[in-house]
Amino acid sequence: MDFQWDAEQRAFRDTVRSFLAENLPADWESLAHGPGSESQSAFSKTFCGALAKAGLLVPHWPKRWGGRDADAWTSFILAEEMWMAGEPRGGQYMNVNWIGPTLMRFGTEAQQDRYIPPIARGETIWCQGFSEPEAGSDLASLRTRAERCDGGYRLNGQKIWTSYAGHADTCFLLARTGIGKTGMSVFLVPMDTAGITVRQIPSVIGEGDIHEVFFDDVFVPADALLGAEGQAWEIARNALSLERVGIPRFALAARMLRRAVAALKKADRYGHGAVEQSARALAACEAARLYSYQIVDQRRHGTPTGPEASAARYATVMAERLVGEFVVEHCPDALAGGDPLLLAHHQRAIVAGIASGAAEIQLNLIATELLQLPREPR
Amino acid sequence: MDFTLTSDQSALLGALDRLVAPFESKPIDFHGFALVGSDLERELTEGEYFDIAQIPEMGALTAAMAVERLAWLPYTADIALSMLVRPHLPGDWPRPLAVVENGRPGRFVATARTLILIDGDDISLAQVTPDDVEPVDSLFAYPMGRLKRQPKATKLSAEDAATVRKWIRVALANEATGLIQAAIASAVEHLSVRKQFGRPLGAFQALRHRMAECAVLSGGVRWLALQAAATADDGDAALAALHAQDSATRIVYDLHQMLGAMGMTLEHPLHLWTYRLKALMSELGGRGGQSVAVAQHCFA
């Protein structure tokens, strides 16, 4: 066991930091910081293109797809630095974390040739069409239908909470081709297909993030199906496990906590209460960081990820919560025009326990798989 | 970064597993507060386990893992201070060790040969004889003792005092890790067999979620404690001790609540871990004290 970064890892982090210093615009920190906002989505294409040219977009991917087979630590260090900088990759972080790898694993050669290179060049945005109005945590109850027709499928239904849908080129869509968990399939759907309507949902979490997506008699050819009919549950589980510790939220949370404390100290307002709360919040960030590292380490050693991933996710939710609450209590001015960075962090932090699956579902998994408590009756 | 055990660490933990086998469960007829592990202590001494931090291939991190493992046991002895703090005392001081903080009764004080005396910001060391100290009855599941008279003490420099304080934090956090894990395991066992309303208590989501939250906290305490032992960083030590005391406060309450009246008995072993944790919660100023240290070292 070793808690130090080795020379190569330190050098890689420095490379990423230098890249950020050179490639982020001077007014970056005051840009609208919704990862799905107009300005950030547009910028992400220039930025990811440059990242790709510098070999920093998909270093953890196989050589065949433009990577260099770097280990799990490399991609995580990269993710930490990006998220900590306000995620200049915008929605494209999903592409490199799980969409690309999922296509590599389940896609046909034609699908891979069509979709992976644009991801590796940093020029395309995807969205994830899983949740529906009636299917949130209970994803398996989704209703969007994919009915076979001449040459392909006809899609009908509605998705909701779809991030980045307003800018996305392609949707990674879950739809029903039969009944139950084995009656769900994944379709790769170009967002400019006739019959798709996207509506942005005004929200407290910033511009351009969440959307409704309507599918009205949308025709997709048979080769839009990813994997086999009925394989969606397996594919989605695989994708979600890559996403569970995908975002190193603790890194930005800790940075924002330090920023808030520095502001309080400057204003001579860092009293007892703030000292105690900030210390607890920092401990929670550190716990989340090390928990996440445990999962990265498992990946690096090729060990299958166990229920610790749920614990890592929950620890991250607690860290986000404590930092968010600290700012609300001690630096309320930040949310009233005082600090665009703390505001942007707040908007991201509040969804930590909801986006990519409710925290309570993780608690269910921890109770059953980690603690081995008896299951709830169904 | 590498979170896998080295072969030395695995070997040591394997050897400890064998050594502690006779001490894994509470004697059925023991209905007291402090189950003192004199035989355990003797075996650890004979195996030279108290010196593992000084062995280069082992170091403080491996010693911390040993502290964690041994804290699972229902038996107790001065293990954490001897393994993790003693190597950092200036000069050679005999074990067992104990801390007397601002004159209060402390764990193992009545049987210690070296006392770490903390008075406000000052720390001094004293060798003591049995005449200097006496046992006190307490609710804590450690043998508690206090000073009868002020022994001749050597005051530490500010720098040495800071080092000792840091390693006490590391010791506390790693001991708490093992105690918390053992307490949770004990509660899981109870919740899996105790049935009410026709099903095991552990099948009620209200309790499953509380237990899961305790488990998440417990894992975090462990990582911070191990990190602090590995880096020997003042900030890491303060964070580890804070997270340990903070998490223990919540976990101890929750576990007792979930055990119902059974958790109030001396027959059930839960109190052996929870009433050790309660003793640790106040050390070095408790959460407030650790927070000030975190602010000093991490938000400078």
Ligand SMILES: Cc1cc2nc3c(=O)[nH]c(=O)nc-3n(C[C@H](O)[C@H](O)[C@H](O)COP(=O)(O)OP(=O)(O)OC[C@H]3O[C@@H](n4cnc5c(N)ncnc54)[C@H](O)[C@@H]3O)c2cc1C
């Ligand atoms: C910012 C953001 C971005 C998102 N992006 C996407 C996206 O790009 N694509 C996509 O498909 N989805 C997306 N989602 C949706 C997200 O996956 C869902 O919000 C999530 O799965 C929870 O579903 P729900 O919101 O319908 O909550 P519900 O399922 O209605 O649950 C509400 C609450 O009830 C509790 N609860 C539910 N089930 C249980 C249970 N079994 N046990 C105990 N408690 C329970 C939990 O507290 C939960 O938070 C996004 C959500 C947010 C907030």
